[in-house]
Amino acid sequence: MSKVLVATTELLPTLPYPTVGGSQRTFSLGEPLRRRGHDVVYSVPLEQLQGRADVPQELLDFAHSEVNIQEIVERVSPDVLLFTAPYLARFVQDIQIPVVMDLAANVGLETAFAPTENLSDVLMGRLDQYRKGDFFILGNPRQLYWYSAFLMLSGIHVENNCFAVIPICCSPEQRPIPDRAELRFLCAGMFYPWQDPFESLEDVLTTLETRNAGELHIYTGRQHPGWKSISSQLIDPLTRLKESDRLSIKDVLPFSQAIDEWASYSCAVDVMKPNLERYLANPMRTTTYLWLGIPVIISDFYWISDLIREYDAGWLVNHNDKGAVKRIVNSIIDDPSILALRAINARKLAADELTWDKHIDGLDEFCRAPRKLAKSGSLVSVVAGELTRMYAEQLAIGKAIGRAEVELEFWREKTARTEKELAYLRGRIDDILDSRMWRTAQFVKHKLLRIRRDEPKDQKGA
Numbered sequence: 001m002s003k004v005l006v007a008t009t010e011l012l013p014t015l016p017y018p019t020v021g022g023s024q025r026t027f028s029l030g031e032p033l034r035r036r037g038h039d040v041v042y043s044v045p046l047e048q049l050q051g052r053a054d055v056p057q058e059l060l061d062f063a064h065s066e067v068n069i070q071e072i073v074e075r076v077s078p079d080v081l082l083f084t085a086p087y088l089a090r091f092v093q094d095i096q097i098p099v100v101m102d103l104a105a106n107v108g109l110e111t112a113f114a115p116t117e118n119l120s121d122v123l124m125g126r127l128d129q130y131r132k133g134d135f136f137i138l139g140n141p142r143q144l145y146w147y148s149a150f151l152m153l154s155g156i157h158v159e160n161n162c163f164a165v166i167p168i169c170c171s172p173e174q175r176p177i178p179d180r181a182e183l184r185f186l187c188a189g190m191f192y193p194w195q196d197p198f199e200s201l202e203d204v205l206t207t208l209e210t211r212n213a214g215e216l217h218i219y220t221g222r223q224h225p226g227w228k229s230i231s232s233q234l235i236d237p238l239t240r241l242k243e244s245d246r247l248s249i250k251d252v253l254p255f256s257q258a259i260d261e262w263a264s265y266s267c268a269v270d271v272m273k274p275n276l277e278r279y280l281a282n283p284m285r286t287t288t289y290l291w292l293g294i295p296v297i298i299s300d301f302y303w304i305s306d307l308i309r310e311y312d313a314g315w316l317v318n319h320n321d322k323g324a325v326k327r328i329v330n331s332i333i334d335d336p337s338i339l340a341l342r343a344i345n346a347r348k349l350a351a352d353e354l355t356w357d358k359h360i361d362g363l364d365e366f367c368r369a370p371r372k373l374a375k376s377g378s379l380v381s382v383v384a385g386e387l388t389r390m391y392a393e394q395l396a397i398g399k400a401i402g403r404a405e406v407e408l409e410f411w412r413e414k415t416a417r418t419e420k421e422l423a424y425l426r427g428r429i430d431d432i433l434d435s436r437m438w439r440t441a442q443f444v445k446h447k448l449l450r451i452r453r454d455e456p457k458d459q460k461g462a
Helices: 021-035 057-061 066-076 086-091 107-112 119-131 143-153 198-211 228-233 255-262 276-280 284-291 305-311 324-334 337-353 361-368 379-433 436-454 457-461
Strands: 003-007 039-043 080-083 099-102 135-138 163-165 184-188 215-220 247-251 267-270 296-299 314-317
Touching: 003 021, 003 066, 021 039, 021 284, 021 361, 039 057, 039 066, 066 086, 080 086, 086 099, 086 119, 099 361, 107 119, 107 276, 119 143, 135 143, 135 361, 163 361, 184 198, 184 255, 184 284, 198 215, 198 267, 198 324, 215 255, 255 284, 267 284, 284 296, 284 337, 296 305, 296 324, 305 314, 305 337, 314 324, 324 337
Parallel strands: 003 039, 003 080, 080 099, 099 135, 135 163, 184 215, 184 267, 215 247, 267 296, 296 314
Antiparallel strands: none
């Protein structure tokens, strides 16, 4: 068995704090390895733990900042280093141990839809990061066609057996499906700039209002817990949907609380406008819906859509069919009993196809016999590596300057407080010296001294 260090940009879903899909993904890779007998150590971002209670000591001991990941690796001394976000590989150099990279979240494509992100920096950084990998995890078979070119530019021979397809998965332990007497539709997750579900959500809401039945509940947030720079671009659904008594917007919840609440919903909505990022995506929310036995209305272009059709676990929507969502919602209102049947199908789909014990074999095999992957040199990878080194140095210098500025400000404030206190004391002294009480005291003092000097010597010795 191996010791596996899992470095992530998210908190774990076992903590009592709100998280996003990357958190579940991290746990769905680490936990099955632990169950196969490997010693799994998680390294989560230190800044996300600060000021929070109920955090296990082991997480605190091995939490990382971006610039000290190399130090964490040296302290843990793992046999395998698993990056659930390849971005973190930017901050390690000369890795002597085998490295696994999870490519399920295509951040390169996501960045293309996020105007404030530096696309060239991200793409060049990816080439250097991939070159540090020895084994790669894909979220679905489609992703191989996208990543192959980048891996080859990084000097990796794609004919090597260095891949495993591990879809977004959930625990093999399933929850019972509760009684769902109310007709409530669910949509959950952050609204990123590369996702546009609003036309379909508007169709759901309009149909519920027209039929005077059911509700639509949306769970979302405006601050991303792990990707700060994207927070300003997250979309507020209230700016895209009309106000309605049948619409409720709720906050992002800790995972355990979220699944407790979501389990009571009748149907989920996951229909979005198509684009390249969505075509290659691995929607975490969809897998979670199915695992909870919630049938889903979903776009027909996802890789998982074929499974939903095969198991009859929901309804597929073609983007060009503008009335499809309304027809589906109307059919559910007309015959709600269909929800119970498709709920059972949804849970069966998850049990058969989307639990982590069924997909961990390839990664488990690599961790039992980890090995470094031979790579060829290329001008692109050399340039990417040099740019990445400069970026990491710049970031480290920036953090050092930030710490120095904080310390400088502290001493400035302390000096200012000292000067203020000195000025106050000088003022008090001046006030005292100028006061009648002080003059009286001085008069009495001088009188006493004079009387003392004028006392007869024999009286002094009496």
